[in-house]
Amino acid sequence: MTDQIVGKAPRARRTPLPYLLLIPAVVALAVALGYPLVRQVILSFQDFGLAQQFGKPPEWVGIDNYRDLITDPYLWRVTLRSLVFCLVNAAATMIIGVGLALLMRHMAKGVRLLLQTGLLLAWAMPVVASLTVWQWLFDTQYGVVNYLLTEIGLDYAGHSWLLKPMSFFFVATVIVVWMSVPFVAFTVYAALTQVSEDMEEAAEIDGAGPLQRLRHIVLPSIRPVLLVVGLLQVIWDLRVFTQIYILQQAGGSTRDTNLLGTYIYRLGIGGGKFGMAAAVAIFMLFLTVVLTAPYVRSMLKQEGED
Amino acid sequence: MSRPVSRPLRVTANVIGVIAFVIAAFPVYWMVNSSFLDRNEIRSPVPTWVPFGGDLDNFRTVFEGDQFFNAMKISLMVTLLTIVVALAFAFVAAVALSRFRFRGRMSFIVTLLIIQMIPVEGLFISQYKMLETMDLLNTVVGLSLVYVSLVLPFTIWTLRGFVAGVPYELEEAAMMDGCSRTQAFFRITFPLLAPGLVATGVFGFIQAWNEFTLALVVMTREDQRTLPLWLSTFTDVNRGTDWGGIMAGSTLIAVPVIIFFLIVQGRMVSGLTSGAVKG
Numbered sequence: 001m002t003d004q005i006v007g008k009a010p011r012a013r014r015t016p017l018p019y020l021l022l023i024p025a026v027v028a029l030a031v032a033l034g035y036p037l038v039r040q041v042i043l044s045f046q047d048f049g050l051a052q053q054f055g056k057p058p059e060w061v062g063i064d065n066y067r068d069l070i071t072d073p074y075l076w077r078v079t080l081r082s083l084v085f086c087l088v089n090a091a092a093t094m095i096i097g098v099g100l101a102l103l104m105r106h107m108a109k110g111v112r113l114l115l116q117t118g119l120l121l122a123w124a125m126p127v128v129a130s131l132t133v134w135q136w137l138f139d140t141q142y143g144v145v146n147y148l149l150t151e152i153g154l155d156y157a158g159h160s161w162l163l164k165p166m167s168f169f170f171v172a173t174v175i176v177v178w179m180s181v182p183f184v185a186f187t188v189y190a191a192l193t194q195v196s197e198d199m200e201e202a203a204e205i206d207g208a209g210p211l212q213r214l215r216h217i218v219l220p221s222i223r224p225v226l227l228v229v230g231l232l233q234v235i236w237d238l239r240v241f242t243q244i245y246i247l248q249q250a251g252g253s254t255r256d257t258n259l260l261g262t263y264i265y266r267l268g269i270g271g272g273k274f275g276m277a278a279a280v281a282i283f284m285l286f287l288t289v290v291l292t293a294p295y296v297r298s299m300l301k302q303e304g305e306d
Numbered sequence: 307m308s309r310p311v312s313r314p315l316r317v318t319a320n321v322i323g324v325i326a327f328v329i330a331a332f333p334v335y336w337m338v339n340s341s342f343l344d345r346n347e348i349r350s351p352v353p354t355w356v357p358f359g360g361d362l363d364n365f366r367t368v369f370e371g372d373q374f375f376n377a378m379k380i381s382l383m384v385t386l387l388t389i390v391v392a393l394a395f396a397f398v399a400a401v402a403l404s405r406f407r408f409r410g411r412m413s414f415i416v417t418l419l420i421i422q423m424i425p426v427e428g429l430f431i432s433q434y435k436m437l438e439t440m441d442l443l444n445t446v447v448g449l450s451l452v453y454v455s456l457v458l459p460f461t462i463w464t465l466r467g468f469v470a471g472v473p474y475e476l477e478e479a480a481m482m483d484g485c486s487r488t489q490a491f492f493r494i495t496f497p498l499l500a501p502g503l504v505a506t507g508v509f510g511f512i513q514a515w516n517e518f519t520l521a522l523v524v525m526t527r528e529d530q531r532t533l534p535l536w537l538s539t540f541t542d543v544n545r546g547t548d549w550g551g552i553m554a555g556s557t558l559i560a561v562p563v564i565i566f567f568l569i570v571q572g573r574m575v576s577g578l579t580s581g582a583v584k585g
Contacts, residue, residue, distance in 0.1 A: 021402035022414065024395040025458060032455030033421060033429065040432035100326055106319035115323045118330035124567035125334060126516040128534040129556040133337040136549050144336065144353050182330070210315070239425035242518040246538055261427035261519075268431040269523055277431045285428040292423060 043278035050272040058275070065279040075263075075280065079287070082238060082259040085169060086291075089176045089240070090233040096177065097184025098226070102214070104189050116186075123182035131246045134175045138162075162247060165256040172243050180236065184229050191225040192218070231295040238288060241265070260284045337560065340553040341365070348550050364554035374555070376529060377536035383446045384521075384532060385514045388453040392461050393507050395454070400465035401491075405474070418459045426456070430523045437524060444530045452520050457510040464509070468502030469495070505570045512563055533559050 044065055046058040069075050100119075104112050122130075137144050138161045149156035162168050195218055203213050219226070241261035248254050248262065258266065264284065268277025340348060342360030368374050403411060433452050434443070442448030472495045480490040518534045525531055531539070537555050 015406075018402035018406035018408045018411075021398040021406075025399040025462060028391075028395055028451075028454050028458060029421065032433070032452050033424070036429050036432035036436050039436060040429065043432060043435065100322075103319040103322055106316050107323045108316070108320055111320045111323040111327075115327045115330070118327035120568060120571065121334045121564065122330040124560075124564040124571075126534065126560050126563050128516070128518055128537050129337065129560040130333060132537060132540075132552050132556045133333045136340065136553065137333060137336060139549065142349055142351075142353075142549070147351075147353055178330070178333070210312075235423050235425070239427050241427050245519075245522070249538065261425070264427055264431060265523070269434060274431060274435060281428045281431050284425060288423065288425055288428065 040278045040281060043275055044282050046275045048273075048275035048278075053272055053274070061275070065275050066283075069276065069279055069283065075283075078258050078260060078263050079283075083287075085173070085240070085259060086234060086237040089173055089180070089237040090230065092173065092177050093180040093184055093233050093237075094226075094230055097181045097229075098188050100181065100185045101188035101192055102218075104185070105192060119182035119185055122178060123186075125179070127179065127242050128246065130179060131175065131243060134171070134178075135247070135250055138171055160251075162251045163253075165253065168247060168252045168257050172240075172247055175243050176237065176240060180233060184233070187229050188222060188225060191222040195221045227295060227298060231292060234291055234295070235288065238291060239284075260287075334560075334564075337553050337556050340550060341557045343550055345548075345550060364550040365558070367548070367551045368554050368558060373531075373536060374558075377531045377533045380446065380525070380530060381515060381533040384449050384453065385511055387446060387450040388457060388514045389507050389510050391450070392454045392457045392510055393503065396458055396461035396465050396506075397503070399462045400469050403462070403466045404470040405491075418462060421459045422463075426519050430520060433520070434523050444525055444527045449521060449524045449532075452524065453514045453517065456517070456520070457513050460513075461506055461510055464506050465499075465502065468499055468506070471502075472498045508566050508570045512566055515563060 043058075045060060045062060046052075047061045047064070048058045052058045100115070104115065107115065125133075138146075140146070140158055140160045145161075146156045146159050149159075161171050199217050199221075200213055203217055208216070239261055240259060244257065244259050244262050245265070248257055254262075254266065260280065261284075264277050264280050267280060268274050271277075339355070339357050341364050342357035342362070343354055344361065344363055347354040347360075402408075403415065437443050437448045437451070440448070442451065476494050476498075477487075477490040480494045481487060485493060516534060517532075518538070521532045521535050522538075525535060537552075537559060540552055540555055
């Protein structure tokens with residue numbers, strides 16, 4: 001398909017023009033991402049703390065930063081926490097998003113439009129604004145959530161949601177999932193409208209029940225979309241920062257609720273240990289690659305098959 | 307899609323649809339509702355569900371002092387600078403990618419995809435160090451520099467779809483009628499791209515306008531805060547005391563974004579898919 005369209009364009013006059021046109025973008029990306037990446041690798045092998053911040057030249061320490069990190073049980077706690085948080089959130093988002101998309105096909109038109117409007121609103125909310133609203137909803141004294149839970153007979157009057165780590169992460173999960181479901185639901189629903197109706201009908205005539213049709217026809221035909229959307233969820237939920245940071249500011253215990261992103265921030269920008277923070281950041285990049293590699297491979301394979 | 311399905315399934319779908327609507331929309335409603343309520347209604351054991359008899363006092367509180375307007379000024383400058391630069395860079399790159407065939411084209415596209423996957427949190431330490439060396443911490447230019455790299459890959463990707471969506475035959479026809487290649491491009495293709503450019507620009511605008519993490523890292527001084535930073539500290543300081551004011555601030559930030567988003571959302575989806583299909 002690529003060749004077809006591009007093939008119509010003037011070809012191979014060996015003009016340098018396309019390269020010239022790419023220069024601004026390449027330079028911008030090299031300065032703002034490429035250079036920091038190289039510098040970060042260097043930084044991660046240096047002792048760069050507050051003393052260096054005030055002019056002392058950084059000292060090469062080889063793999064000391066990495067050794068300190070790997071032997072620090074706290075890093076592994078944070079890593080495990082980040083992974084669990086990422087997988088729980090990605091899974092919950094995918095299940096709810098895909099579920100809603102599948103159900104949308106069977107809703108009355110009015111209900112579907114209503115739901116789509118609601119999802120669009122949630123999708124469009126700026127992240128910081130949605131965080132303030134959710135904090136207000138979960139407010140200890142005057143929050144709606146505590147009010148409703150108390151109304152149905154539970155003892156939630158004056159319950160503080162951010163105090164205990166598990167409850168803190170529950171609130172964070174509710175917020176992250178609420179913000180992420182609309183994208184999944186809309187993308188998957190769009191893909192579902194492309195599923196061949198003839199095939200489904202044929203399967204129905206052959207006696208396949210709704211669940212069988214779902215498993216053997218519907219899901220396989222939207223597999224590529226599910227893969228991409230799932231990959232994005234994993235990437236986004238591994239790097240979640242804003243939600244955790246702001247909830248921590250609102251009263252969570254920082255040490256018990258740090259994920260990789262906030263850990264790097266507090267180590268480096270907050271604590272001035274730039275060398276260590278750089279090493280954690282490299283570790284996080286590595287983790288992203290490891291987590292997404294199987295996905296990417298399967299996506300590339302699919303491209304090859306097409 | 308309209309095949310008859312069992313009645314219980316339809317009823318279940320509709321019930322879940324309504325419940326999901328309430329969960330999705332209620333926080334947005336609650337933000338707007340609370341922004342009109344005065345302190346007594348906010349701090350009452352029973353929530354006030356509709357803002358009858360509400361007033362604009364909370365908004366007045368937000369507008370008092372110059373913090374809000376200062377943050378808005380910084381946000382506007384950063385976002386506009388980011389969008390102008392990113393659109394210009396992305397536009398020429400998109401033309402190169404969709405109108406030329408050259409060595410390294412595919413690898414550039416793959417690189418863009420990979421860059422999209424890099425977590426901001428994995429790089430902000432060294433971006434901070436870089437801006438510090440360049441003396442660009444706490445400056446509009448510094449924040450815009452990292453924002454451009456943030457929105458550029460996606461902008462190129464989407465614009466490429468829009469450029470590829472304009473048939474090259476149109477340009478060829480104009481060239482037969484005596485236009486030069488450049489003239490043909492700017493007279494024929496460019497006007498057809500305008501809606502795509504606007505949509506992509508607005509989308510990038512929303513991204514930069516809402517961004518929190520990098521702003522937190524780069525803008526450490528209070529007088530250089532962007533709107534999201536201002537709002538987040540508003541919660542800190544007034545925690546538990548002035549939810550009405552906080553909701554008014556949130557509403558002021560969110561409503562324009564929501565409106566913009568609703569306008570461009572449909573077009574972005576079509577641009578994205580044409581980008582994906584037409585290579």
